[in-house]
Amino acid sequence: MEHEVKIKIENLYKIFGPNPKRVFPLLEQGRTKEEILKKSGCVVAVNDVSFEIGKRETFVIMGLSGSGKSTLIRCLNRLINPTAGKILIDGENILDMDKEQLRKVRRYTLSMVFQHFGLLPHRTVLENVEFGLEISGMDKETRREKALSSLDLVGLKGYEKSMPDELSGGMQQRVGLARALANDPEVLLMDEAFSALDPLIRTQMQDELLTLQAKMHKTIVFITHDLDEALKLGDRILILGPGGVIRQIGTPEEILSDPADDYVKAFVQNVDKSKIITVSSIMRNAQVVNIDKDGPGTATRLMEKASMDRIVVVDSDRKLLGIVKIDDTVRLQKQKVKSLESILFDQVYTAHPTTPISELLPVAFDSEDPIAVIDEDGVFHGAVDRGAIIAEVSDENDDGGPVILSEFIEQNGNGGKDI
Numbered sequence: 215m216e217h218e219v220k221i222k223i224e225n226l227y228k229i230f231g232p233n234p235k236r237v238f239p240l241l242e243q244g245r246t247k248e249e250i251l252k253k254s255g256c257v258v259a260v261n262d263v264s265f266e267i268g269k270r271e272t273f274v275i276m277g278l279s280g281s282g283k284s285t286l287i288r289c290l291n292r293l294i295n296p297t298a299g300k301i302l303i304d305g306e307n308i309l310d311m312d313k314e315q316l317r318k319v320r321r322y323t324l325s326m327v328f329q330h331f332g333l334l335p336h337r338t339v340l341e342n343v344e345f346g347l348e349i350s351g352m353d354k355e356t357r358r359e360k361a362l363s364s365l366d367l368v369g370l371k372g373y374e375k376s377m378p379d380e381l382s383g384g385m386q387q388r389v390g391l392a393r394a395l396a397n398d399p400e401v402l403l404m405d406e407a408f409s410a411l412d413p414l415i416r417t418q419m420q421d422e423l424l425t426l427q428a429k430m431h432k433t434i435v436f437i438t439h440d441l442d443e444a445l446k447l448g449d450r451i452l453i454l455g456p457g458g459v460i461r462q463i464g465t466p467e468e469i470l471s472d473p474a475d476d477y478v479k480a481f482v483q484n485v486d487k488s489k490i491i492t493v494s495s496i497m498r499n500a501q502v503v504n505i506d507k508d509g510p511g512t513a514t515r516l517m518e519k520a521s522m523d524r525i526v527v528v529d530s531d532r533k534l535l536g537i538v539k540i541d542d543t544v545r546l547q548k549q550k551v552k553s554l555e556s557i558l559f560d561q562v563y564t565a566h567p568t569t570p571i572s573e574l575l576p577v578a579f580d581s582e583d584p585i586a587v588i589d590e591d592g593v594f595h596g597a598v599d600r601g602a603i604i605a606e607v608s609d610e611n612d613d614g615g616p617v618i619l620s621e622f623i624e625q626n627g628n629g630g631k632d633i
């Protein structure tokens with residue numbers, strides 16, 4: 215995550231209904247949303263919510279229907295006015311802004327993409343994308359230029375003159391996205407933006423958003439009730455529980471491997487963790503020898519000290535060359551050979567830090583040896599033990615784990631090894 219904060223929310227509340235401030239004492243007494251509704255006629259939609267969103271971060275807010283997601287995202291651009299709290303964008307509280315300041319923020323800083331596209335039916339695709347620029351007073355030539363390049367960005371070149379109803383749902387949402395991106399906002403607010411799309415198109419749009427974001431580096435706030443979508447898109451995920459309270463904020467891996475409470479646990483129990491958890495999170499440090507500097511003596515000493523029978527060999531740039539085994543280093547020592555070159559064994563399983571551990575399961579069953587983690591330049595980062603992979607997917611508390619294992623064994627056999 216980028217550490218520079220773009221949006222900071224402090225103790226935010228939204229209470230719908232007459233005279234909402236009188237609800238605060240009831241909240242302090244710990245009354246439930248239902249009790250408060252009965253007593254006061256007010257609905258607590260967002261309840262004392264605080265969090266930060268980093269620049270360039272895709273921050274997903276997820277929760278079940280009625281948990282307050284839409285209310286929360288609408289507070290961010292004040293489509294809904296919060297009852298209490300602060301919303302700082304680049305350090306400025308938008309709740310203190312007058313109409314003119316707010317207009318500017320909505321025009322240049324924040325853009326919203328809606329679930330049902332919100333296109334104007336009697337305008338062409340191009341005119342729809344231009345519309346937001348038009349009301350911000352931009353001259354015709356500039357806005358056409360910006361609209362065209364924005365349509366190009368979302369893959370709609372050639373559809374400028376089409377009418378919205380001539381396009382599929384996925385394409386209409388691309389128009390919605392192009393419109394939101396046209397004035398190059400710093401923050402993109404996406405409210406269930408893909409939820410109305412067919413599953414296949416939805417997956418495609420998610421992939422495209424990831425590709426776009428890799429180029430754009432915007433701050434994206436994405437609302438969804440779909441956990442798979444949240445896990446796929448989010449750098450971090452906020453899980454909103456009933457009554458608009460935060461249950462957990464964390465990276466997809468943190469939420470899957472360490473759910474904060476039973477509510478989050480219930481959410482994540484059916485997820486196949488091995489597809490989400492990556493090599494980097496179960497990687498350990500591993501000792502290495504440098505082929506340019508270290509000989510058999512050093513290698514033997516290091517292995518003996520750590521009670522290991524093999525050690526990783528790298529070059530001076532820490533690029534992985536292979537491993538050497540203790541029997542061989544001892545033999546070379548006796549023969550007074552100085553270089554490890556002749557005993558270097560380069561048939562080593564490797565994985566990238568971002569590889570999902572599911573991809574390592576076959577290897578985990580196939581070999582006792584640790585897996586070497588190397589990046590795209592071949593630089594050695596650490597090792598993953600076969601046991602760690604299996605432990606991660608067979609976590610007793612996780613209903614998904616044993617299923618994965620047994621399914622895997624059914625398909626592949628376990629090679630007669632104990633697991």
Ligand SMILES: Nc1ncnc2c1ncn2[C@@H]1O[C@H](COP(=O)(O)OP(=O)(O)OP(=O)(O)O)[C@@H](O)[C@H]1O
Nearest residue numbers: 230257258259278279280281282283284285286439
């Ligand atoms: N204008 C309103 N007046 C009164 N209550 C409201 C209003 N808007 C939302 N609510 C209530 O606030 C709570 C949160 O609603 P919100 O729409 O933010 O939830 P959500 O998580 O986005 O749900 P969904 O996924 O169904 O849209 C709900 O109990 C809802 O009934």
